[in-house]
Amino acid sequence: MKRVLPLALIAFLCTTLSSCELIGGIFKAGVWSGIIIVVVVVALLIWILAKVFGGGKS
Template sequence: MQHFAFAVVLYKKITMKRFSYFTVFAFAITMLTSCQLIGDIFKAGVWSGVILVVVVIAVIIWIIAKVAGGGKR
């Protein structure tokens, strides 16, 4: 019963916004293996790969900033 109470308290502490970011991040990590991703990038071409890497890095930085509270004023 204590585990259930702990889970409820933990759920209340985590906002749905942060939980959804974590869910998307965890889904992306589990669904894309590194070898498959690199192979797909090479198939698409070098510039597509460069653009994809820049976009992914920008999204990761944005997510970290939002989770860390950078959007609050």
């Protein structure tokens, strides 16, 4: 039963939040803020992958 709640939540969010609404919201907030958000997310993902796969060993 514990797995059903997160799966139901993910399914609910996927059906209610479409990618077009997300992109529209980003452009309403401004192109530059959208670019900054994308750069920060990509940098965070690269940092996390480097930590997971041992890129930070010295």
